[in-house]
Structures are given as C-alpha cells and as structure tokens.
Amino acid sequence: xxxxxxxxxxxxxxxxxxxxxxxxxxxxxxxxxxxxxxxxxxxxxxxxxxxxxxxxxxxxxxxxxxxxxxxxxxxxxxxxxxxxxxxxxxxxxxxxxxxxxxxxxxxxxxxxxxxxxxxxxxxxxxxxxxxxxxxxxxxxxxxxxxxxxxxxxxxxxxxx
Amino acid sequence: xxxxxxxxxxxxxxxxxxxxxxxxxxxxxxxxxxxxxxxxxxxxxxxxxxxxxxxxxxxxxxxxxxxxxxxxxxxxxxxxxxxxxxxxxxxxxxxxxxxxxxxxxxxxxxxxxxxxxxxxxxxxxxxxxxxxxxxxxxxxxxxxxxxxxxxxxxxxxxxxxxxxxxxxxxxxxxxxxxxxxxxxxxxxxxxxxxxxxxxxxxxxxxxxxxxxxxxxxxxxxxxxxxxxxxxxxxxxxxxxxxxxxxxxxxxxxxxxxxxxxxxxxxxxxxxxx
Numbered sequence: 010x011x012x013x014x015x016x017x018x019x020x021x022x023x024x025x026x027x028x029x030x031x032x033x034x035x036x037x038x039x040x041x042x043x044x045x046x047x048x049x050x051x052x053x054x055x056x057x058x059x060x061x062x063x064x065x066x067x068x069x070x071x072x073x074x075x076x077x078x079x080x081x082x083x084x085x086x087x088x089x090x091x092x093x094x095x096x097x098x099x100x101x102x103x104x105x106x107x108x109x110x111x112x113x114x115x116x117x118x119x120x121x122x123x124x125x126x127x128x129x130x131x132x133x134x135x136x137x138x139x140x141x142x143x144x145x146x147x148x149x150x151x152x153x154x155x156x157x158x159x160x161x162x163x164x165x166x167x168x169x
Numbered sequence: 170x171x172x173x174x175x176x177x178x179x180x181x182x183x184x185x186x187x188x189x190x191x192x193x194x195x196x197x198x199x200x201x202x203x204x205x206x207x208x209x210x211x212x213x214x215x216x217x218x219x220x221x222x223x224x225x226x227x228x229x230x231x232x233x234x235x236x237x238x239x240x241x242x243x244x245x246x247x248x249x250x251x252x253x254x255x256x257x258x259x260x261x262x263x264x265x266x267x268x269x270x271x272x273x274x275x276x277x278x279x280x281x282x283x284x285x286x287x288x289x290x291x292x293x294x295x296x297x298x299x300x301x302x303x304x305x306x307x308x309x310x311x312x313x314x315x316x317x318x319x320x321x322x323x324x325x326x327x328x329x330x331x332x333x334x335x336x337x338x339x340x341x342x343x344x345x346x347x348x349x350x351x352x353x354x355x356x357x358x359x360x361x362x363x364x365x366x367x368x369x370x371x372x373x374x375x376x377x378x379x380x381x382x383x384x385x386x387x388x389x390x391x392x393x394x395x396x397x398x399x400x401x402x403x404x405x406x407x408x409x410x411x412x413x414x415x416x417x418x419x420x421x422x423x424x425x426x427x428x429x430x431x432x433x434x435x436x437x438x439x440x441x442x
Binding site for chain 2: 024025027028029040041042056057058061062064065068069070071072073074075076077078079080081082083084087123124126127128129131132133145
C-alpha cells in the first residue's frame with residue numbers, strides 16, 4: 010500500500026514539476042518526462058494490476074497537461090511496462106545497475122515515440138532530434154538514480 | 170463470478186487500460202467541440218498548485234527585478250522617455266487618421282468594426298512533455314472562454330484554446346506542429362498558411378513562386394480561418410528560399426513574441442459574450 014501511494018504521489022508531483030517550475034526556471038530548456046521513471050519503477054517491482062493502472066493514470070494526466078495526442082503517452086507507458094515485465098523473466102530487476110540499464114533504452118524509445126508523434130521530424134534533422142532524445146534519456150536516467158536508491162532502500166525493502 | 174475475476178484480475182486490468190488508451194487515442198483523432206470530463210477534472214485538480222507556484226515564481230522574479238537587478242535602469246528610463254515623446258507625436262496623427270477613417274466609412278456606408286472584447290490571463294503552466302508547444306492559462310469556462318478562441322498579446326498572435334476546464338484552459342501555440350493559421354504577407358498581400366515547426370519558428374506554406382516575399386516582411390492574419398480577426402501581427406519573415414522549379418517558396422517566419430518567455434496573454438471573446 011505504502012509502495013503504491015509513494016509511486017502515485019511522486020508521479021503526480023513530478024508531472025506538476027514538469028508543467029511549471031522547470032519551464033519557468035529554464036525557459037529555453039526542453040522539458041524532461043520525469044514521470045516515466047515512476048512507470049519504470051512500478052514495473053521493476055512486481056506485476057500487480059495497480060502498476061498497470063498507475064502507468065495508465067500517469068499517462069492520462071500527462072496527456073491532459075500537454076499537447077500530446079490523447080492515449081499516446083498512456084499506450085507508451087503500458088508498452089514500457091510490458092517490456093519491463095518481459096525482461097523481468099530473464100534478469101533480476103531489483104538491483105540498481107540492472108534498473109538503470111533497463112531504464113535508459115526504454116526511456117530513449119519512449120522519447121522517440123513522442124518525437125515521431127509530435128511531427129517535428131518533418132522540419133528538423135532526424136539525427137539532431139535523436140541526439141536530443143538520447144540526451145534527454147541520459148539526464149532522466151541520471152536523475153532517476155537517487156529516486157531508485159531511496160525507493161529500493163526505504164520504501165520497498167520493509168514491504169518484502 | 171468473483172473467483173473468475175480474481176483468477177484473471179491481471180489480464181482484465183491490463184485489457185481495460187490498453188482498451189481505454191486505444192479508445193482515447195482514436196477519439197482524439199476526431200474533432201470534438203467539448204473537453205472530456207476526465208480532462209477537465211485533471212486540469213481543475215492541477216490548477217490550484219500551478220497557480221500557487223506561478224504566483225510564487227512571479228513574485229520572486231518581480232522582487233529581483235524591482236529591488237536587486239537595477240543595473241541600467243537610468244539609461245532605460247531615458248530611452249523610454251524619448252520613445253514616449255515620439256509616440257505622443259504619432260498619437261496625434263493617428264487620432265486624425267481615425268476620425269478621417271470614421272468619416273469615410275460613414276460616407277461609404279461600411280459597417281463600423283466594433284472594438285473587440287478580451288480578457289487577460291496569466292500563464293500558469295507549460296507543456297509537460299518537451300516535444301509539444303502548449304501552455305496553461307488561469308482562465309476557463311467560468312470566464313466565458315470556449316474552445317478555439319484566439320489568444321493574443323499586444324505584440325501579436327499567441328495561439329488558440331484547445332481544451333477548456335472551469336478555471337483553466339490549454340492553449341496551442343502557433344509554433345506547435347499542429348497549429349495552422351491563415352495568414353498573408355502585409356506588403357504584397359500574398360496569402361498562405363502559417364504552420365508551426367515545433368521549435369520557436371513557423372513556416373508560411375503555399376506561397377506561390379510568382380509572389381514577391383522578402384526578408385523582414387510582416388505577416389498578419391487574414392481573418393478567414395474563423396479564429397483570429399483580420400490584421401493581427403504574427404511575425405516577420407526571416408528566411409526566404411526561392412522556389413526554383415517548384416511551385417512554392419519556402420518562407421520561415423519568426424513570431425513577434427518570444428513564446429518561451431510569455432507570462433500574460435489576452436483572450437478574444439466573441440462580441441456580446
């Protein structure tokens with residue numbers, strides 16, 4: 010229960026942060042999809058129906074606060090969860106290193122999907138956009154490390 | 170029944186989530202007039218914290234500008250006094266022209282254009298995903314705002330409302346890839362469609378190779394798309410690549426407003442609302 014509330018609350022807070030202070034403090038800098046970390050964290054620790062609902066809910070809220078086509082981010086989140094759960098059959102996803110190594114390519118893939126959906130590829134160099142998406146994913150992955158560390162040590166461990 | 174649900178609980182929840190996402194994706198492709206209840210709820214729930222954050226940030230910024238960052242204030246004051254004197258001179262001439270325009274309109278029995286009504290709003294949030302260009306404002310259906318109303322500033326066009334909740338609305342900026350505005354080049358009256366490029370620039374498409382367009386030309390709205398009134402400034406032409414053997418020029422337009430640093434906007438209301 011504590012686990013679910015922690016993820017939901019943090020996810021909604023990160024979306025709030027994405028929608029305002031980040032952009033006002035750094036207006037020229039692109040917004041990072043930080044709530045994706047929460048979706049991945051939900052996938053790393055089990056296959057409960059709550060994880061799927063959380064991924065969908067966070068996607069829906071993010072779509073409502075952005076210009077993204079409705080349903081796209083929810084679908085991307087759900088697809089990411091499917092991949093994480095499939096990977097969990099082969100690797101132990103409870104270690105920080107495996108979590109970070111899984112998060113980076115997934116985050117890059119999610120960024121590419123959004124990039125393609127936004128249509129900016131029609132007007133800009135694809136290589137530059139992909140480099141931007143990879144950079145975003147790298148920063149998101151780096152920012153996820155303290156959150157994953159805190160979650161693995163503090164919230165998740167007492168529930169086992 | 171319950172045991173069946175319990176057995177397939179995971180599968181049912183996943184199917185439900187994927188189904189909802191697919192349905193909302195397919196429904197987003199249709200142009201609907203109203204914002205869905207769920208979206209309105211999300212926007213209404215996020216409005217108070219966004220407004221509070223926005224207030225705190227703007228107070229902190231104004232405190233910095235008023236009391237700490239006062240370098241060059243004297244020079245700026247001098248420049249402003251000079252431009253005020255110049256504008257006062259121009260205003261006298263403009264008043265004469267307005268009176269003359271009114272007399273001529275009466276003479277030709279043309280309908281007088283009633284002054285547009287608008288309300289001001291503050292930007293309380295920006296796009297939560299980096300690849301799209303939308304902003305959230307602190308006015309909604311409670312303030313007579315409806316979908317597809319024009320959003321402007323004194324410097325020109327900003328965008329249009331695409332989602333409206335009770336006390337907040339989402340505005341699609343003209344730089345977004347999904348934005349299209351019917352526009353013309355003021356000097357030559359060449360008409361085209363202004364489309365966002367997803368960055369800070371726009372592209373004026375369908376400008377015929379026979380048309381004369383030059384760098385620095387002002388681009389204004391035509392009033393034909395039914396959202397923006399005629400003659401609102403949009404921006405200036407920054408790049409023109411001649412068509413060669415093609416049918417259309419490639420024309421790049423820099424919006425007159427820095428949309429990344431926008432803080433206040435005005436929403437044009439329909440007459441009599």
